[in-house]
Amino acid sequence: MTTRDDVTRHAQKMAKKKAARDKIMATKSGEKGLIIVHTGAGKGKSSAGFGMILRCIAHEMPSAVVQFIKGAWDTGERRLIETHFGHLCQFHAMGEGFTWETQDKERDIAAARRGWEKAKELIRDPEIRMVLLDEINIALRYDYLPIDEVIAFLQEEKPPMTHVVLTGRNARPELIEIADLVTEMTLVKHPFRAGIKAQKGVEF
CATH class of the missing domain: 1.20.5 (Single alpha-helices involved in coiled-coils or other helix-helix interfaces)
Structure with missing residues (x-):
């Protein structure tokens, strides 16, 4: 009592x-435009990034998404954004699937380069307040994109008030060093290990 x-x-x-x-x-x-990194082995990196995109949409802040790996997936977030919020958020699915699916390094490099060129175009646009680079860390990990080029661009050409969110496992130390906000998702337990496949509304 x-x-x-x-x-x-x-x-x-x-x-x-x-x-x-x-x-x-x-x-x-x-106030400043932040470089934000979501990394780690745990689930939730892309989900956190899309949560920020939805916040921007709610505040009517123009935003954009570039997907580097999972571009071939029919995801819920892509459907939602393209169907209802296309006037506030551009969505560019540039990837062709995970590297073990394409099994073609040159093709993966070409797709990553196309994604990065689109990302630079969007980040340079001062009207766009946030750009989500979904799974770019994977492209950087496999050296599909030069890390030095990405770092130099973010430091030298990103408009002062633009937020850039970079997701994916194994974020490069150079990227973590220049980031303003870094979150590492820790894997404690995952249903995949118990034989449960990826499911709608949870993974995509």
Whole structure:
């Protein structure tokens, strides 16, 4: 049973926390376009990126998506964006599937290059506030794109207020170094290991 003293102590504790939090927040007034990386072995990297895209759409901020690997998939997010929000978010599926599906390195490199050229075009557009580069980390991991070129472009040509989100496992250390926000998804348990296939609404 909660006593009056418990209620008083809780209120005092929360008041102190709020005061400390308000003091911290008062020092945070800057804004800038962020380089955001979602990586790691756990599920949720692309999902987190698309969550940010939906936030931009909700705020009527123009945005764009370039998919580097899963372009051949008929995904729920692609259907939703193209069907209902095409006026706010461009969607470019440039990949042809995972590298073990194409089994053609030159073809994979060509697809990655097309995706990167489109990505640069979208990022350079000052009207577009966020660009999601979905699974680009995989293309960088396999050296389908030169990491030095990508880093140089993000540092030198990205407009100051444009957010760029890069997803995929095994993000390169050079990319992590220049990023403003890096989240690593940790795999704890996954149904695939128990024989459950990818399912609509969860994986795609």
